[in-house]
Structures are given as C-alpha cells and as structure tokens.
Amino acid sequence: MSATTSSLAELATRVSGRVVTAADADWDAVRSGYNLAADLEPAAIVLAVDTDDVVAAVAHARDHGLHVAGQATGHNAAAHAGVSDTLVVDVRELRSIAIDVDTGRARVGAGVRWRDVVPQLSDLGLAALHGSSPDVGIAGYSLGGGMGWLARKHGLQANSVVAFDVVTADARLHRVDAHHQPDLFWALRGGNGNFGVVTAIEFTVYPVKELYAGGLFFPLERAEEVLTTWTSIAPDLPEELMTWTTVYQFPDVPEVPEPLRGGAFTVFHAAFLGSEEEGAALVAPVRELGAALDTFAMVAPVALADMAMDPPDPLPYRSTTALLDDLPADGIGRVLEVVGEGAGSPLPLVQIRHLGGALSRTEPGAGARATMPGQFCLFALGVVPDYESAVEVASYLQRLDVAVEPWRIGQYPNFVEHPADASTFFDAATWERLRSAKAQHDPAGLFRGNHRIEPATGDRVARAAEAV
Ligand SMILES: Cc1cc2nc3c(=O)[nH]c(=O)nc-3n(C[C@H](O)[C@H](O)[C@H](O)COP(=O)(O)OP(=O)(O)OC[C@H]3O[C@@H](n4cnc5c(N)ncnc54)[C@H](O)[C@@H]3O)c2cc1C
Structure with missing residues (x-):
C-alpha cells in the first residue's frame, strides 16, 4: 500500500x-x-x-x-x-435549499443545481439569474460569473451573491461576505475554485411573476436574414430584454420533439421583463421575417430554465467561445460560411448572446468578475463520441475561431472548457489583485480552480496592494 x-x-x-x-x-x-x-x-x-x-x-x-x-x-x-x-x-450531496421571500434571498448547498431551486422560486413569484441549462451547478456558475436570461438587467450571478460558506486553506469553515473578509468575498466572485471549497451560497433573487419569452424558429437557410435583422436592432434594445440567436442542428432521436427532430434551425430567443405588448413590439422586426414556429407567450420564470434546449444528459463534447466587440455583416457572413446552410457543419449548437446593459457596468461592491466586455458572446459545441468526429468537430470549431477573430476581445471563463491561461480572462489590475488575494489566502497554492490562479510573489503582492 x-x-x-x-x-x-x-x-x-x-x-x-x-x-x-x-x-x-x-x-x-x-x-x-x-x-x-x-x-x-x-x-x-x-x-x-x-x-x-x-x-x-x-x-x-x-x-x-x-x-x-x-x-x-x-x-x-x-x-x-x-x-x-x-x-x-x-459537493454534490450538499443539497440544502432555503428561500426567504421577505429578504429576497436564497441560500443553497454547493451541490444544488439550478433545476432544484428555479421551480420553487417561480412558484413564489421569484426569478434567479440562472443560465441556459438547469443542470449546471449554482456554485461553479456563480464562482465564474454566471450569465443568464436576466443578465442585461441584473448583471452576472456572481454579483448577486451575498455570502459564501467556504472552507479555506486553514481547513476552517468561514462565512464570507461584504463585511467578513471582503477581499476574499471579492476574489471568490469570479476567481472560481481557487480560494477554497464552497459549501453554501446565499444570493439575491428577483421578484418576477411572469415575463414575455419564447423563440422564433426559422429554417437554417434563413440564418443570414435573422442574424442581420437581430444584430441591427440589438444596440437599441432595452436592458429588460435579453436576446440570443442560435444555429441548432437537432439530432434525429426520439427525445427531440417534432417538428425539430433531425432539423436545422436558426432560432431567435428572447426574455423580456415587461408586458406582452411591449415585448412583442421589441421583437417585431425579427417576427416580421415570418418564422416557421413562434413560441412567445407570457410565462412564469420557470419557463426560462429549459428555453435554450440545452442537452439534458451528459455527452462527450468540445466547444469554443469568444467575446465579440461587434458582429457586422462581414462577421455574420464569415460565421455562416462555417456553420450556415451547405457548410456541412457537424456542430449541433452555435449560440450568440447579446451582452451590454448591466453586463457592461461595474456596480459598487462587485466581485472580480464585475462585467462582461463586448457586444456579443459566442459559444459553440460539437459532440465527439469517437476519434473521427473529434477531428471533424475540432476543425469546424477552429474555423469558427478564425471567422470571428477580427472582433474577438476575450473569453468568458465559464465557457472556456479546456486548460487555458487564466490571466487572459481579466484585465491586468484585476489579475494582479486576484493573485495578491491568492497569496494572502492560499499562499501554498492548495486550491486549484479549473482555471488556475497562482499566488503572487513579493513585488506583485505589493503592487496589487497599492492598486486596491
Ligand atoms: C450545457 C451547459 C450550459 C451552460 N450555460 C451557461 C450559461 O447560460 N451561462 C453561464 O454563465 N455559464 C453556463 N455554462 C457554464 C457553467 O457556468 C460552467 O461550466 C460552470 O463552471 C459549471 O459549474 P458546475 O458547478 O456545474 O461545474 P463543475 O465542473 O462542478 O465546477 C466548475 C468549477 O467551478 C469550481 N467549483 C465548483 N463547485 C465548487 C465548490 N463547491 N467550491 C469551490 N469551487 C467550485 C471549480 O473550479 C470547478 O472546477 C454552461 C455549461 C454547460 C455545460
């Protein structure tokens, strides 16, 4: 032994x-x-x-x-x-859930997934800042940022966290919030798993009884019209409205309902914190293109959990992502050369999300992942059950990277699903401060987030301290 x-x-x-x-x-x-x-x-x-x-x-x-x-x-x-x-x-077994309607806060164990809490919140007329998949864990999502349907109005989930219970390098459990170890609280909100093991999270939830949400489904060959119309109205959309446009290629399997099964679609999705009348007026330019399927309605917040139709079950996949400062006609054309009609793309999902609004503002007291720079965020994935598909998917993902390169300004770390240099995810001052916090709270580098932050050494610590 x-x-x-x-x-x-x-x-x-x-x-x-x-x-x-x-x-x-x-x-x-x-x-x-x-x-x-x-x-x-x-x-x-x-x-x-x-x-x-x-x-x-x-x-x-x-x-x-x-x-x-x-x-x-x-x-x-x-x-x-x-x-x-x-x-x-x-921490998958840490599954406690407590919702306090009066304070507008939820407290969950670090093993809780969004699907465990979103329906309960919805029944109470509350919404959380979850993203596209209800199966994602609240802990990892929040520690890396967390960009969901209400992000243009309420920002990143990390900045709605009000407290963590976290076991730090001293092997003790601490409650960390704006008043207790505020520098650690700052670092945890974007610094990922580099500062301890979180056992519970407390976060703000928002009063939402219903909202106007749904999708407009177009055949893939209409992708250029949809993307062009959407990107032309995007700059003027209010922050109460979040819109994503996705090129889907649905597998031909019984789990996918007709008429989507085996089909390729360009889908404009939106969630609007407002009335049907106002929401319909805002999405009218895309609707007027004449969708094959229109699912918009006034819905309870729980409807957002599955709206993006993320694959619910585990699967082998590779992905790519980019934050874009623009997506002009040239960019749309370049993307569709890789994943549009006739391109032979094997990628089941190529999603572009609108950013801006609260995502572009640093609110007082925000954490290390305060904002999401850029106008759009691209995320694409391909399924890789064997070597041949892995090679083909890698080639299309790489071509997509090249297509958006002129407008790429960074990457959102929660969407980066391969080992990467984490310094590229932050501006220089934030990165120095994160490394300084790491040196203070975990100088031996005990904790390893999936995107690693190494402790700062001597002069870096001093520089970061001066910058704060
Ligand atoms: C299908 C799918 C859809 C997604 N949609 C969105 C989306 O809409 N918006 C968005 O922002 N992101 C989205 N993501 C990305 C997601 O936020 C990240 O993958 C996130 O890291 C997942 O967290 P997890 O806890 O589920 O995963 P894990 O793999 O369990 O955790 C990821 C990392 O978080 C840290 N971590 C997790 N738990 C703890 C803990 N208890 N203590 C300390 N560190 C911990 C660790 O560094 C860990 O490696 C999506 C991912 C997938 C696969």
Whole structure:
C-alpha cells in the first residue's frame, strides 16, 4: 500500500461520505461529469455529505502534500489541467435549499443545481439569474460569473451573491461576505475554485411573476436574414430584454420533439421583463421575417430554465467561445460560411448572446468578475463520441475561431472548457489583485480552480496592494 493510499484509507475513516479511488468499482461513474470527454484522474474523490467532510478533506490534502479541487457537477471539468496530485472535493450531496421571500434571498448547498431551486422560486413569484441549462451547478456558475436570461438587467450571478460558506486553506469553515473578509468575498466572485471549497451560497433573487419569452424558429437557410435583422436592432434594445440567436442542428432521436427532430434551425430567443405588448413590439422586426414556429407567450420564470434546449444528459463534447466587440455583416457572413446552410457543419449548437446593459457596468461592491466586455458572446459545441468526429468537430470549431477573430476581445471563463491561461480572462489590475488575494489566502497554492490562479510573489503582492 503506497503512502497516499494508506493516508486516503485513514481519511475514509474520518469522513461520513466516501473516499473514492481508482481501486473502487464505481470510480469511472463517480469521476465522470457532464462532459464525458473530460477524463479526470485525480488522486481521489471525496464525496462529502456535510461541511465536516469538506473540512476533513481539505486538512488531509494540506497535511499530505495534495492539492484540492472543489467540484459540484463536472460541467466544466474539461478545463482542468493535470489533477493526479489533487483531491477532488465533490459537493454534490450538499443539497440544502432555503428561500426567504421577505429578504429576497436564497441560500443553497454547493451541490444544488439550478433545476432544484428555479421551480420553487417561480412558484413564489421569484426569478434567479440562472443560465441556459438547469443542470449546471449554482456554485461553479456563480464562482465564474454566471450569465443568464436576466443578465442585461441584473448583471452576472456572481454579483448577486451575498455570502459564501467556504472552507479555506486553514481547513476552517468561514462565512464570507461584504463585511467578513471582503477581499476574499471579492476574489471568490469570479476567481472560481481557487480560494477554497464552497459549501453554501446565499444570493439575491428577483421578484418576477411572469415575463414575455419564447423563440422564433426559422429554417437554417434563413440564418443570414435573422442574424442581420437581430444584430441591427440589438444596440437599441432595452436592458429588460435579453436576446440570443442560435444555429441548432437537432439530432434525429426520439427525445427531440417534432417538428425539430433531425432539423436545422436558426432560432431567435428572447426574455423580456415587461408586458406582452411591449415585448412583442421589441421583437417585431425579427417576427416580421415570418418564422416557421413562434413560441412567445407570457410565462412564469420557470419557463426560462429549459428555453435554450440545452442537452439534458451528459455527452462527450468540445466547444469554443469568444467575446465579440461587434458582429457586422462581414462577421455574420464569415460565421455562416462555417456553420450556415451547405457548410456541412457537424456542430449541433452555435449560440450568440447579446451582452451590454448591466453586463457592461461595474456596480459598487462587485466581485472580480464585475462585467462582461463586448457586444456579443459566442459559444459553440460539437459532440465527439469517437476519434473521427473529434477531428471533424475540432476543425469546424477552429474555423469558427478564425471567422470571428477580427472582433474577438476575450473569453468568458465559464465557457472556456479546456486548460487555458487564466490571466487572459481579466484585465491586468484585476489579475494582479486576484493573485495578491491568492497569496494572502492560499499562499501554498492548495486550491486549484479549473482555471488556475497562482499566488503572487513579493513585488506583485505589493503592487496589487497599492492598486486596491
Ligand atoms: C450545457 C451547459 C450550459 C451552460 N450555460 C451557461 C450559461 O447560460 N451561462 C453561464 O454563465 N455559464 C453556463 N455554462 C457554464 C457553467 O457556468 C460552467 O461550466 C460552470 O463552471 C459549471 O459549474 P458546475 O458547478 O456545474 O461545474 P463543475 O465542473 O462542478 O465546477 C466548475 C468549477 O467551478 C469550481 N467549483 C465548483 N463547485 C465548487 C465548490 N463547491 N467550491 C469551490 N469551487 C467550485 C471549480 O473550479 C470547478 O472546477 C454552461 C455549461 C454547460 C455545460
């Protein structure tokens, strides 16, 4: 028995949950997350069932020369570089939910996914700042930013977080908020899993009884008209309105309802915090193009959870993303040369989201991911069940990258699903401050977010401190 194996066996006696290693029969099942193409082989996975387990796991890793990676659902596991020296602390079982209607706050365990809380909130006339998929974990989403349907009005979810319960490098549980360790609170809201293992999150939810939302479905060959009309009205749309346009190629499988099954569509989606009359007037230029299917209606907020039709089940995929400062006619043409009619694209989803509004403003007290620069955000994915499809998908994703290159101004880290240089996700001052916070709260680099922040050294710490 190796030193690591015997120490993990000892850890197993001190936690109420399980310590799962490669020797366990269910190792592959436990270590796989949403993206089946992510092949993480950590030293072990602690399936924590309470905060004491998280504390024990962090103390164990610290005392035995291992790193720690917090994980909830594995939706962005593919961004991790090597983790063979890392203990994954999996919080999927931390599933408490408490909603306080009077204060407009929800408090959830770090294993809670949006689908667990959005329906309850909706029944209470409340909406949260979730994104396109209800299966995403609230923790990872919030720690990286969190851009959803209400983001142009209410900003990123990270900046609606009011408190974290987090186990830090001292292997103790802290409540961190604007008044308790405010610098750590700032760093957690965008700094990802680099500062500790979060066990619970408290965040603001918003009063929304109903809103005007839905999609206009056009056949793929009308993509250019739809994208041109949409991008021409986008600059004048109010921040109460969020719009996304997506090129979908739906698989020919029974789970996809007719008339979408096996079809290729360009879909304009919108969510408007206002009346049907106002909303209909705002989306009229796109509607007047004559959609094949129109699903707009006044709906309860829960309808937003599945509106984007993200694949609900785990699948192997690769993706690409870009923040764009514009998408002129030339850009639309270049994108459609790769994914438009006749291009032979294998990509089932190529989505462009409108940014701006609250996403472009730094509100007082915001965290490290305060804003989302640019006018549009591109995200595209391809399914890669085998080598041949992986090669083909990689080629189309790369061509898409080249197509948008003239307008690319950065990347949104939650959408970056491969190992990357995290310094490129932040402006220089924010990056220095994050590294300084890392040096202060985790100088030994115990915690490894999937996008890593290394501690600042001497002079960098001083420079960052001066900048604050
Ligand atoms: C289908 C799909 C749709 C998506 N839609 C959107 C969207 O609309 N808007 C958007 O902004 N993003 C979206 N995302 C991206 C998503 O926000 C990120 O993948 C996010 O990191 C997922 O968090 P998770 O907890 O589910 O995943 P995990 O893979 O479990 O976590 C991701 C990372 O978050 C950190 N982390 C997670 N839990 C903890 C914890 N308890 N303590 C410390 N660190 C932790 C770790 O660094 C971890 O590696 C989508 C992703 C997918 C796959």
